[in-house]
Amino acid sequence: MKQLKDTSILLTSSLFCLLMLTSISNSQNVRLGIDILLDEEINVVENKRIALFTNQSGINVKGVPTAELLSKDSRVQLKKIFVPEHGYYTTIPAGEPVANDSIFDTPIVSLYGSLKIPNKKILSDIDAVVVDIQDIGVRSYTYISSLLYLMQGCAENNIEVIILDRPNPLGGLIVDGNLPEKEFKSFVSLVPTTYIHGCTIGEIAMMINGEIWTENKKQCNLTIVKMEGWERWMAWDDTGLIWIPTSPHVPTANSVRGIATLGTIGELGLVSIGIGTTSPFGYLGSPFLNFDSLKVDYEGIYLQKTKYRPFYGMFSGKDVDGYYLKFNLSNHLKPYTTGLLILRELSIKNTDLLSDNELKLRSKEMFLKVTGTDKILNAIRSKLPEEMIVSLANEGLIEFLNIRKKYLLY
Numbered sequence: 001m002k003q004l005k006d007t008s009i010l011l012t013s014s015l016f017c018l019l020m021l022t023s024i025s026n027s028q029n030v031r032l033g034i035d036i037l038l039d040e041e042i043n044v045v046e047n048k049r050i051a052l053f054t055n056q057s058g059i060n061v062k063g064v065p066t067a068e069l070l071s072k073d074s075r076v077q078l079k080k081i082f083v084p085e086h087g088y089y090t091t092i093p094a095g096e097p098v099a100n101d102s103i104f105d106t107p108i109v110s111l112y113g114s115l116k117i118p119n120k121k122i123l124s125d126i127d128a129v130v131v132d133i134q135d136i137g138v139r140s141y142t143y144i145s146s147l148l149y150l151m152q153g154c155a156e157n158n159i160e161v162i163i164l165d166r167p168n169p170l171g172g173l174i175v176d177g178n179l180p181e182k183e184f185k186s187f188v189s190l191v192p193t194t195y196i197h198g199c200t201i202g203e204i205a206m207m208i209n210g211e212i213w214t215e216n217k218k219q220c221n222l223t224i225v226k227m228e229g230w231e232r233w234m235a236w237d238d239t240g241l242i243w244i245p246t247s248p249h250v251p252t253a254n255s256v257r258g259i260a261t262l263g264t265i266g267e268l269g270l271v272s273i274g275i276g277t278t279s280p281f282g283y284l285g286s287p288f289l290n291f292d293s294l295k296v297d298y299e300g301i302y303l304q305k306t307k308y309r310p311f312y313g314m315f316s317g318k319d320v321d322g323y324y325l326k327f328n329l330s331n332h333l334k335p336y337t338t339g340l341l342i343l344r345e346l347s348i349k350n351t352d353l354l355s356d357n358e359l360k361l362r363s364k365e366m367f368l369k370v371t372g373t374d375k376i377l378n379a380i381r382s383k384l385p386e387e388m389i390v391s392l393a394n395e396g397l398i399e400f401l402n403i404r405k406k407y408l409l410y
């Protein structure tokens with residue numbers, strides 16, 4: 001018996017060590033665009049006057065900010081830093097304008113305020129704009145909208161754009177959602193991809209340029225500095241890389257899966273999605289709605305019955321009945337479609353949930369903007385079958401996949 005016990009302990013220990021080595025190996029093998037640039041491809045930016053589009057999520061594999069690295073590198077001239085929504089330190093709440101500032105003795109120019117498209121004056125002393133920012137792979141997250149406008153301004157003024165590529169935290173195999181309709185085009189659906197696009201920011205940039213999605217219909221001089229070691233099956237957890245909050249309510253990579261699932265529901269302002277808790281986008285609940293017998297098991301997503309209390313925001317200080325979202329690292333995940341099916345179930349169990357009396361005009365408009373259509377909301381309101389919701393939620397997906405395959409780098 002002792003020999004069997006010792007063998008069991010040895011096997012368990014060996015398995016643990018193997019898992020640790022695998023994690024460390026992934027971390028060592030994944031090299032980001034910024035690492036490749038400084039170690040092997042410095043000629044791409046050497047002796048150029050550059051602007052850097054970034055925030056605190058733009059770091060190398062050791063966690064050092066790209067803005068700091070370039071500001072101290074004598075081989076380049078960092079003239080200014082462009083920042084998107086949420087500001088450099090990603091602390092500014094969604095929708096609030098970002099002010100100009102400075103960091104690392106370099107002026108910060110906001111691209112989320114009165115200026116969204118860099119103009120001739122802003123670019124007058126710039127040879128190239130370098131992009132190193134962590135996108136989350138969700139269409140309504142505005143970093144890729146700012147990227148499109150950045151590329152548009154650069155194309156207008158003959159400025160090179162250099163993308164330092166980074167992983168998609170949802171992985172590169174999950175593609176889910178409908179294409180936005182033109183009449184619902186907005187800053188949260190500016191790039192016409194499916195809601196979950198499964199692309200790196202470098203691939204998105206190539207797509208914007210190749211399909212000429214800029215509003216001025218001009219292409220820019222585009223260079224991509226690829227990663228090494230990242231493969232499409234990898235979620236963020238598989239890379240071993242450091243996660244830096246990309247916005248106030250995306251503090252972890254798990255929050256990305258949450259926003260991909262519950263972000264659309266949250267726009268309606270009818271239920272809590274965990275904003276104000278330690279797990280934003282990780283809860284779904286309300287003290288006033290019927291959450292009993294909600295389907296709990298979806299592909300890669302499990303809803304665990306719970307009670308929680310937000311510290312701020314919706315239902316602040318109240319005990320909320322609802323669910324905690326748990327995710328498997330599955331490439332079969334359909335977070336956007338799942339979120340809409342959850343909304344359908346809630347509307348069936350709470351008949352007035354989506355009535356005009358309950359929906360505020362702005363909330364309804366935002367839902368239409370992020371989904372890019374009014375068909376889905378109308379279908380859910382009409383209690384149409386689940387199959388119909390799934391079909392509408394993936395309208396145009398095959399068309400997008402055919403476009404996407406031309407631009408995949410990994």
